[in-house]
Amino acid sequence: MNTQKWHGHATVVRVAASIGCAALVLSVTGTAAQAKPRDPARQTLAANDGWAAYGTGTTGGAAADAAHVHTVTTWAGFKAALAADGSAPKIIKVKGTIDAVSEGCDSLAAPGYDFDDYLATYAPESWGLDTDLSAEPDDSPEGLRRVSAANQDQTIKANVPANTTIIGIGKNAGFKGASLQIKAVDNVIVRNLTFESPLDCFPQWDPTDGDKGNWNSEYDTAVVYGSTHVWLDHNTFTDGSHPDSAAPTHFGMLYQQHDGELDIVRGADYVTASWNAFTEHDKTILIGNSDSESTAVGDRGHLKVTFHHNLFSGLVERAPRVRFGQVDSYNNHFVADDSYSYSFGIGKESQLVAQHNAFTLPAGVSAAKVLKRWNVSPVTADDNYVNGTATDLIAVHNAQIPGEVLQSGAGWTPTLRTRVDPAKSVPRIVDCGAGAGRLG
DSSP: OOOEEOOOOOOEEEEOEEEEEEOOOHHHHHHHTTTTTTSSGGOOTTSSSGGGGOOOOOOTTTOOOOEEEEEEEEEEHHHHHHHHTSSSOOEEEOOOEEEETTTTTGSSSSSTOOOHHHHHHHHHHOOOSSSTTTTOTTTSHHHHHHHHHHHHHHHEEEEEEEEEEEEETTSSEEEEEEEEEEEEEEEEEEEOOOOEEESSSSEEEESSSSOOOOOOOOSSSSEEESSEEEEEEOOEEETSSOOGGOOOOOTEEEOOOOOOOOEEEEEEEEEEEOOOEEEEEEEEEESSHHHHHHHHHHTTOOEEEEEESSSSEEEEEEEEEESOOOOESOEEEEEETTTOOOEEEEEEEEEEESSSEEOOOOOTOOOOGEESSSSEEEEEEESSETEEEOHHHHHHHHOOOOGGGOOOOOOOOOOOOOOOOOOGGGGHHHHOOOTTTTOO
Protein backbone atom coordinates (compact mmCIF):
# COMPACT_ATOMS: atom_id res chain seq x y z
CA MET A 1 0.00 0.00 0.00
CA ASN A 2 1.33 3.40 -0.95
CA THR A 3 0.46 6.75 0.62
CA GLN A 4 0.01 9.59 -1.84
CA LYS A 5 0.02 13.20 -0.63
CA TRP A 6 -2.61 15.34 -2.35
CA HIS A 7 -1.10 18.80 -1.70
CA GLY A 8 -2.76 19.21 1.69
CA HIS A 9 -2.98 16.08 3.81
CA ALA A 10 -2.04 12.47 3.31
CA THR A 11 -4.75 10.35 1.76
CA VAL A 12 -4.23 6.64 1.83
CA VAL A 13 -4.93 5.25 -1.62
CA ARG A 14 -4.70 1.60 -2.46
CA VAL A 15 -2.37 1.32 -5.40
CA ALA A 16 -0.23 -1.45 -6.74
CA ALA A 17 3.52 -1.16 -7.17
CA SER A 18 4.56 1.01 -10.10
CA ILE A 19 5.26 -1.96 -12.35
CA GLY A 20 1.88 -3.45 -11.51
CA CYS A 21 0.16 -0.15 -12.24
CA ALA A 22 1.89 0.15 -15.60
CA ALA A 23 0.84 -3.32 -16.60
CA LEU A 24 -2.69 -2.72 -15.39
CA VAL A 25 -3.11 0.53 -17.28
CA LEU A 26 -1.84 -1.09 -20.46
CA SER A 27 -4.27 -3.96 -20.06
CA VAL A 28 -7.20 -1.59 -19.49
CA THR A 29 -6.40 1.10 -22.06
CA GLY A 30 -4.10 -0.60 -24.54
CA THR A 31 -6.67 -1.53 -27.17
CA ALA A 32 -8.26 1.90 -27.23
CA ALA A 33 -4.88 3.64 -27.28
CA GLN A 34 -3.68 1.59 -30.24
CA ALA A 35 -6.70 2.71 -32.25
CA LYS A 36 -5.90 6.40 -31.71
CA PRO A 37 -3.19 8.66 -33.15
CA ARG A 38 0.16 8.51 -31.39
CA ASP A 39 0.01 12.21 -30.58
CA PRO A 40 -2.39 12.48 -27.60
CA ALA A 41 -3.20 16.04 -28.69
CA ARG A 42 -4.96 14.66 -31.76
CA GLN A 43 -6.85 11.90 -30.01
CA THR A 44 -10.62 12.08 -30.12
CA LEU A 45 -13.22 10.63 -27.81
CA ALA A 46 -13.91 6.99 -28.58
CA ALA A 47 -17.31 5.93 -29.88
CA ASN A 48 -19.83 5.23 -27.10
CA ASP A 49 -17.54 6.72 -24.44
CA GLY A 50 -20.19 8.46 -22.40
CA TRP A 51 -22.61 11.24 -23.24
CA ALA A 52 -19.94 13.32 -25.02
CA ALA A 53 -19.87 10.61 -27.71
CA TYR A 54 -23.55 11.19 -28.53
CA GLY A 55 -24.42 12.41 -32.02
CA THR A 56 -21.46 14.12 -33.66
CA GLY A 57 -19.09 12.99 -30.93
CA THR A 58 -16.20 15.03 -29.52
CA THR A 59 -13.07 15.68 -31.56
CA GLY A 60 -11.84 18.98 -30.12
CA GLY A 61 -9.04 20.45 -32.20
CA ALA A 62 -7.88 17.17 -33.72
CA ALA A 63 -8.28 18.58 -37.24
CA ALA A 64 -6.04 21.61 -36.56
CA ASP A 65 -3.41 22.42 -39.14
CA ALA A 66 0.16 23.24 -38.09
CA ALA A 67 -0.58 26.96 -37.89
CA HIS A 68 -3.21 26.30 -35.24
CA VAL A 69 -1.07 24.23 -32.89
CA HIS A 70 0.26 26.37 -30.03
CA THR A 71 2.62 25.60 -27.15
CA VAL A 72 2.16 27.99 -24.23
CA THR A 73 4.10 28.63 -21.03
CA THR A 74 2.46 31.83 -19.72
CA TRP A 75 -1.05 32.94 -18.86
CA ALA A 76 -0.94 35.75 -21.41
CA GLY A 77 0.25 33.31 -24.07
CA PHE A 78 -2.52 30.86 -23.21
CA LYS A 79 -5.26 33.49 -23.47
CA ALA A 80 -3.81 34.76 -26.75
CA ALA A 81 -3.81 31.23 -28.18
CA LEU A 82 -7.44 30.76 -27.17
CA ALA A 83 -8.44 34.01 -28.86
CA ALA A 84 -6.57 33.37 -32.11
CA ASP A 85 -8.63 32.55 -35.23
CA GLY A 86 -12.02 32.17 -33.56
CA SER A 87 -13.50 28.68 -33.70
CA ALA A 88 -11.07 27.22 -36.23
CA PRO A 89 -9.83 23.84 -34.91
CA LYS A 90 -6.89 24.46 -32.59
CA ILE A 91 -4.63 22.53 -30.24
CA ILE A 92 -3.09 24.28 -27.26
CA LYS A 93 -0.26 22.42 -25.54
CA VAL A 94 0.47 23.60 -22.01
CA LYS A 95 4.05 23.32 -20.79
CA GLY A 96 4.77 23.57 -17.07
CA THR A 97 2.54 25.19 -14.46
CA ILE A 98 0.96 28.49 -15.50
CA ASP A 99 -0.08 30.85 -12.71
CA ALA A 100 -3.01 33.12 -13.59
CA VAL A 101 -2.30 35.35 -10.57
CA SER A 102 1.48 35.24 -10.56
CA GLU A 103 1.76 38.74 -9.09
CA GLY A 104 -0.50 37.91 -6.15
CA CYS A 105 -3.85 39.15 -4.90
CA ASP A 106 -2.52 42.60 -3.99
CA SER A 107 -1.93 43.33 -7.66
CA LEU A 108 -5.68 43.01 -8.27
CA ALA A 109 -6.87 45.21 -5.40
CA ALA A 110 -8.53 48.54 -6.16
CA PRO A 111 -6.67 51.63 -4.92
CA GLY A 112 -7.74 52.26 -1.35
CA TYR A 113 -9.06 48.75 -0.66
CA ASP A 114 -8.03 47.56 2.79
CA PHE A 115 -9.23 44.27 4.21
CA ASP A 116 -8.85 45.44 7.82
CA ASP A 117 -11.18 48.35 7.05
CA TYR A 118 -13.62 45.88 5.50
CA LEU A 119 -13.64 43.74 8.65
CA ALA A 120 -14.03 46.75 10.93
CA THR A 121 -16.90 48.21 8.90
CA TYR A 122 -19.01 45.07 8.52
CA ALA A 123 -18.36 43.32 11.83
CA PRO A 124 -21.68 41.86 13.07
CA GLU A 125 -21.42 43.70 16.38
CA SER A 126 -21.50 47.02 14.55
CA TRP A 127 -23.25 46.31 11.21
CA GLY A 128 -25.63 43.62 12.42
CA LEU A 129 -27.03 40.64 10.53
CA ASP A 130 -30.20 42.10 9.03
CA THR A 131 -28.89 44.14 6.08
CA ASP A 132 -26.81 42.89 3.15
CA LEU A 133 -24.13 45.00 1.47
CA SER A 134 -25.74 45.48 -1.94
CA ALA A 135 -26.56 49.15 -1.35
CA GLU A 136 -23.06 50.11 -0.23
CA PRO A 137 -21.62 52.97 -2.36
CA ASP A 138 -18.64 52.59 -4.67
CA ASP A 139 -16.25 54.35 -2.28
CA SER A 140 -17.15 52.10 0.68
CA PRO A 141 -15.06 49.07 1.67
CA GLU A 142 -17.65 46.86 -0.07
CA GLY A 143 -17.61 49.08 -3.16
CA LEU A 144 -13.84 48.83 -3.34
CA ARG A 145 -14.09 45.07 -2.83
CA ARG A 146 -16.47 44.89 -5.81
CA VAL A 147 -13.96 46.71 -8.03
CA SER A 148 -11.17 44.42 -6.82
CA ALA A 149 -13.32 41.36 -7.52
CA ALA A 150 -14.04 42.63 -11.03
CA ASN A 151 -10.31 42.97 -11.62
CA GLN A 152 -9.78 39.35 -10.61
CA ASP A 153 -12.72 38.20 -12.72
CA GLN A 154 -11.22 39.83 -15.79
CA THR A 155 -7.77 38.43 -15.07
CA ILE A 156 -8.30 34.77 -14.23
CA LYS A 157 -11.16 33.72 -16.52
CA ALA A 158 -10.20 32.21 -19.86
CA ASN A 159 -12.86 31.64 -22.52
CA VAL A 160 -12.44 28.44 -24.51
CA PRO A 161 -13.69 28.54 -28.11
CA ALA A 162 -15.33 25.70 -30.03
CA ASN A 163 -13.25 22.97 -31.67
CA THR A 164 -10.40 23.24 -29.18
CA THR A 165 -8.12 20.71 -27.49
CA ILE A 166 -6.17 21.87 -24.43
CA ILE A 167 -3.62 19.32 -23.28
CA GLY A 168 -0.71 19.24 -20.87
CA ILE A 169 2.75 18.19 -22.06
CA GLY A 170 4.31 15.52 -19.87
CA LYS A 171 3.52 14.90 -16.23
CA ASN A 172 3.74 18.37 -14.66
CA ALA A 173 1.58 20.69 -16.75
CA GLY A 174 -1.33 22.70 -15.48
CA PHE A 175 -2.79 25.90 -14.13
CA LYS A 176 -2.85 27.62 -10.80
CA GLY A 177 -5.57 30.11 -9.93
CA ALA A 178 -7.29 29.93 -13.32
CA SER A 179 -10.99 29.61 -14.16
CA LEU A 180 -11.64 27.83 -17.44
CA GLN A 181 -14.86 29.05 -19.08
CA ILE A 182 -16.34 26.61 -21.60
CA LYS A 183 -19.34 28.73 -22.42
CA ALA A 184 -21.89 28.43 -25.26
CA VAL A 185 -19.56 26.44 -27.52
CA ASP A 186 -19.37 22.92 -28.97
CA ASN A 187 -16.60 20.34 -29.20
CA VAL A 188 -13.94 20.88 -26.52
CA ILE A 189 -11.33 18.50 -25.08
CA VAL A 190 -9.32 19.18 -21.89
CA ARG A 191 -6.70 16.57 -20.91
CA ASN A 192 -3.65 15.86 -18.78
CA LEU A 193 -3.68 19.05 -16.71
CA THR A 194 -3.43 19.73 -12.99
CA PHE A 195 -5.72 22.54 -11.89
CA GLU A 196 -5.10 24.17 -8.54
CA SER A 197 -8.43 25.77 -7.65
CA PRO A 198 -8.61 29.54 -8.03
CA LEU A 199 -8.47 31.39 -4.74
CA ASP A 200 -11.02 34.18 -4.48
CA CYS A 201 -8.89 37.11 -3.33
CA PHE A 202 -11.94 39.16 -2.33
CA PRO A 203 -14.79 37.04 -0.91
CA GLN A 204 -17.96 38.91 0.02
CA TRP A 205 -19.41 38.95 3.49
CA ASP A 206 -23.20 38.48 3.47
CA PRO A 207 -24.66 39.19 6.92
CA THR A 208 -28.04 37.79 5.85
CA ASP A 209 -26.78 34.38 4.67
CA GLY A 210 -27.95 31.99 7.37
CA ASP A 211 -28.28 32.72 11.05
CA LYS A 212 -24.72 33.96 11.48
CA GLY A 213 -23.87 35.42 8.07
CA ASN A 214 -21.42 33.84 5.67
CA TRP A 215 -18.48 34.43 3.35
CA ASN A 216 -19.27 33.75 -0.31
CA SER A 217 -16.66 33.19 -2.99
CA GLU A 218 -16.59 33.04 -6.79
CA TYR A 219 -14.59 31.24 -9.48
CA ASP A 220 -15.01 27.61 -10.36
CA THR A 221 -11.95 25.82 -11.67
CA ALA A 222 -13.82 24.83 -14.82
CA VAL A 223 -17.34 25.75 -15.93
CA VAL A 224 -19.28 24.07 -18.73
CA TYR A 225 -22.03 26.63 -19.32
CA GLY A 226 -24.54 26.00 -22.09
CA SER A 227 -21.93 24.04 -24.06
CA THR A 228 -22.12 20.67 -25.80
CA HIS A 229 -19.73 17.79 -26.52
CA VAL A 230 -17.08 18.36 -23.87
CA TRP A 231 -14.56 15.70 -22.81
CA LEU A 232 -12.48 16.18 -19.64
CA ASP A 233 -9.94 13.40 -19.28
CA HIS A 234 -6.95 12.58 -17.06
CA ASN A 235 -6.96 15.90 -15.22
CA THR A 236 -6.33 16.57 -11.54
CA PHE A 237 -8.46 19.11 -9.68
CA THR A 238 -7.19 20.11 -6.24
CA ASP A 239 -7.11 22.96 -3.73
CA GLY A 240 -3.36 22.42 -3.67
CA SER A 241 -1.42 24.80 -1.45
CA HIS A 242 -4.60 26.51 -0.17
CA PRO A 243 -6.84 23.82 1.40
CA ASP A 244 -9.91 24.93 3.32
CA SER A 245 -8.36 23.33 6.39
CA ALA A 246 -5.75 26.11 6.40
CA ALA A 247 -8.26 28.95 5.92
CA PRO A 248 -8.85 31.42 8.77
CA THR A 249 -12.19 32.41 10.29
CA HIS A 250 -13.60 35.93 10.35
CA PHE A 251 -16.78 36.89 12.17
CA GLY A 252 -16.84 33.31 13.46
CA MET A 253 -17.25 31.83 9.97
CA LEU A 254 -14.78 30.11 7.65
CA TYR A 255 -13.21 32.62 5.29
CA GLN A 256 -14.24 30.59 2.25
CA GLN A 257 -12.13 31.36 -0.82
CA HIS A 258 -13.13 28.42 -3.04
CA ASP A 259 -16.16 27.70 -5.18
CA GLY A 260 -16.57 24.52 -7.27
CA GLU A 261 -14.00 22.39 -9.07
CA LEU A 262 -16.30 21.61 -12.01
CA ASP A 263 -19.76 23.05 -12.69
CA ILE A 264 -21.95 21.88 -15.59
CA VAL A 265 -24.86 24.28 -15.86
CA ARG A 266 -27.33 26.32 -17.93
CA GLY A 267 -28.42 23.68 -20.40
CA ALA A 268 -24.98 22.19 -20.99
CA ASP A 269 -25.17 18.76 -22.64
CA TYR A 270 -23.18 15.73 -23.72
CA VAL A 271 -20.25 15.82 -21.31
CA THR A 272 -17.89 12.98 -20.41
CA ALA A 273 -15.50 13.23 -17.44
CA SER A 274 -13.14 10.24 -17.41
CA TRP A 275 -10.02 9.25 -15.49
CA ASN A 276 -9.81 12.52 -13.54
CA ALA A 277 -8.75 12.97 -9.92
CA PHE A 278 -10.86 15.35 -7.83
CA THR A 279 -9.12 16.00 -4.52
CA GLU A 280 -9.06 18.23 -1.46
CA HIS A 281 -12.25 20.20 -1.93
CA ASP A 282 -15.61 20.99 -0.36
CA LYS A 283 -18.32 21.74 -2.96
CA THR A 284 -16.84 19.77 -5.82
CA ILE A 285 -19.17 19.29 -8.82
CA LEU A 286 -22.53 20.91 -9.49
CA ILE A 287 -24.79 19.81 -12.33
CA GLY A 288 -27.65 22.28 -12.71
CA ASN A 289 -27.16 25.33 -10.54
CA SER A 290 -30.69 26.22 -9.42
CA ASP A 291 -34.11 24.80 -8.61
CA SER A 292 -35.83 27.91 -9.96
CA GLU A 293 -38.33 27.52 -12.77
CA SER A 294 -36.57 30.19 -14.84
CA THR A 295 -33.44 28.05 -14.86
CA ALA A 296 -35.35 24.79 -15.20
CA VAL A 297 -36.75 25.81 -18.59
CA GLY A 298 -33.27 25.63 -20.08
CA ASP A 299 -32.10 22.63 -18.06
CA ARG A 300 -34.93 20.15 -18.56
CA GLY A 301 -33.97 17.61 -21.19
CA HIS A 302 -30.30 18.61 -21.00
CA LEU A 303 -27.39 18.20 -18.55
CA LYS A 304 -26.54 14.72 -19.85
CA VAL A 305 -23.20 13.82 -18.25
CA THR A 306 -21.09 10.68 -17.80
CA PHE A 307 -18.50 10.14 -15.06
CA HIS A 308 -16.34 7.05 -15.25
CA HIS A 309 -13.00 5.92 -13.81
CA ASN A 310 -12.57 9.09 -11.75
CA LEU A 311 -10.93 9.24 -8.33
CA PHE A 312 -12.82 11.36 -5.78
CA SER A 313 -10.49 11.72 -2.80
CA GLY A 314 -10.67 13.81 0.35
CA LEU A 315 -13.86 15.60 -0.72
CA VAL A 316 -16.67 16.91 1.46
CA GLU A 317 -19.66 16.86 -0.90
CA ARG A 318 -21.07 17.17 -4.46
CA ALA A 319 -19.44 14.34 -6.39
CA PRO A 320 -21.70 15.37 -8.03
CA ARG A 321 -24.86 17.13 -6.86
CA VAL A 322 -27.40 16.78 -9.68
CA ARG A 323 -30.43 18.72 -10.81
CA PHE A 324 -32.49 17.76 -13.88
CA GLY A 325 -29.79 15.86 -15.73
CA GLN A 326 -29.49 12.25 -16.86
CA VAL A 327 -26.17 11.51 -15.17
CA ASP A 328 -24.35 8.20 -15.52
CA SER A 329 -21.68 7.52 -12.88
CA TYR A 330 -19.91 4.19 -13.10
CA ASN A 331 -16.52 2.68 -12.21
CA ASN A 332 -15.48 5.61 -10.00
CA HIS A 333 -13.57 5.31 -6.73
CA PHE A 334 -14.61 7.49 -3.80
CA VAL A 335 -12.09 7.77 -0.94
CA ALA A 336 -13.51 9.63 2.05
CA ASP A 337 -11.93 11.10 5.16
CA ASP A 338 -13.43 12.45 8.38
CA SER A 339 -14.68 15.64 6.67
CA TYR A 340 -16.97 13.61 4.39
CA SER A 341 -20.60 14.71 4.04
CA TYR A 342 -21.91 12.82 0.98
CA SER A 343 -21.02 11.86 -2.60
CA PHE A 344 -24.17 11.92 -4.75
CA GLY A 345 -26.66 14.75 -4.24
CA ILE A 346 -30.13 13.86 -5.51
CA GLY A 347 -31.67 17.14 -6.63
CA LYS A 348 -34.73 18.44 -8.42
CA GLU A 349 -35.89 16.21 -11.29
CA SER A 350 -32.52 14.46 -11.38
CA GLN A 351 -32.14 11.06 -13.03
CA LEU A 352 -28.91 9.69 -11.61
CA VAL A 353 -27.60 6.22 -12.41
CA ALA A 354 -24.76 5.19 -10.06
CA GLN A 355 -23.46 1.70 -10.79
CA HIS A 356 -20.30 -0.39 -10.42
CA ASN A 357 -18.59 2.18 -8.18
CA ALA A 358 -16.32 1.60 -5.17
CA PHE A 359 -16.30 3.55 -1.91
CA THR A 360 -13.54 3.53 0.67
CA LEU A 361 -14.98 5.00 3.87
CA PRO A 362 -13.17 5.46 7.18
CA ALA A 363 -14.30 3.75 10.37
CA GLY A 364 -17.41 5.38 11.76
CA VAL A 365 -18.65 6.76 8.43
CA SER A 366 -21.78 4.94 7.30
CA ALA A 367 -22.59 3.95 3.73
CA ALA A 368 -25.95 5.67 4.34
CA LYS A 369 -24.16 9.00 3.74
CA VAL A 370 -23.15 8.20 0.15
CA LEU A 371 -26.53 9.36 -1.20
CA LYS A 372 -28.04 12.66 -0.07
CA ARG A 373 -31.64 13.55 -0.88
CA TRP A 374 -32.19 17.22 -1.62
CA ASN A 375 -35.43 16.65 -3.55
CA VAL A 376 -37.66 13.67 -4.25
CA SER A 377 -36.21 12.21 -7.45
CA PRO A 378 -35.68 8.57 -8.42
CA VAL A 379 -32.18 7.11 -8.49
CA THR A 380 -30.63 3.88 -9.76
CA ALA A 381 -27.81 2.55 -7.57
CA ASP A 382 -26.76 -1.03 -8.38
CA ASP A 383 -23.61 -3.11 -7.89
CA ASN A 384 -21.73 -0.64 -5.70
CA TYR A 385 -19.10 -1.76 -3.19
CA VAL A 386 -18.27 -0.12 0.13
CA ASN A 387 -14.96 -1.14 1.69
CA GLY A 388 -14.92 -4.21 -0.52
CA THR A 389 -18.47 -5.36 0.27
CA ALA A 390 -21.44 -5.23 -2.10
CA THR A 391 -23.83 -2.64 -0.67
CA ASP A 392 -27.35 -1.56 -1.60
CA LEU A 393 -26.84 2.18 -1.18
CA ILE A 394 -30.54 3.01 -1.40
CA ALA A 395 -31.57 0.37 1.12
CA VAL A 396 -28.94 1.35 3.69
CA HIS A 397 -29.80 5.02 3.25
CA ASN A 398 -33.52 4.46 3.72
CA ALA A 399 -32.96 2.23 6.74
CA GLN A 400 -30.73 4.71 8.54
CA ILE A 401 -32.27 7.99 7.34
CA PRO A 402 -36.00 7.21 7.21
CA GLY A 403 -36.92 10.89 7.08
CA GLU A 404 -35.36 11.21 3.61
CA VAL A 405 -36.53 8.10 1.77
CA LEU A 406 -35.08 7.63 -1.71
CA GLN A 407 -37.03 6.15 -4.62
CA SER A 408 -35.36 3.46 -6.71
CA GLY A 409 -35.29 3.50 -10.51
CA ALA A 410 -34.00 6.54 -12.44
CA GLY A 411 -36.22 5.71 -15.41
CA TRP A 412 -33.54 5.29 -18.06
CA THR A 413 -30.72 2.88 -18.91
CA PRO A 414 -27.29 4.17 -20.00
CA THR A 415 -26.08 2.78 -23.32
CA LEU A 416 -23.07 5.01 -23.98
CA ARG A 417 -20.41 3.03 -22.17
CA THR A 418 -17.24 1.35 -23.34
CA ARG A 419 -15.54 -1.08 -20.95
CA VAL A 420 -17.27 -1.59 -17.60
CA ASP A 421 -14.90 -2.99 -14.98
CA PRO A 422 -15.98 -5.15 -12.03
CA ALA A 423 -16.73 -2.88 -9.07
CA LYS A 424 -14.40 -4.81 -6.78
CA SER A 425 -11.49 -4.04 -9.14
CA VAL A 426 -12.25 -0.33 -9.42
CA PRO A 427 -9.98 0.92 -6.58
CA ARG A 428 -6.91 -0.74 -8.07
CA ILE A 429 -7.71 0.29 -11.64
CA VAL A 430 -8.71 3.88 -10.92
CA ASP A 431 -5.98 4.61 -8.38
CA CYS A 432 -3.40 3.46 -10.90
CA GLY A 433 -4.77 5.37 -13.88
CA ALA A 434 -6.68 8.50 -12.84
CA GLY A 435 -5.33 12.02 -12.81
CA ALA A 436 -2.87 14.21 -14.69
CA GLY A 437 0.46 12.74 -15.70
CA ARG A 438 -1.07 9.30 -16.26
CA LEU A 439 -2.27 9.67 -19.81
CA GLY A 440 -1.14 6.38 -21.26
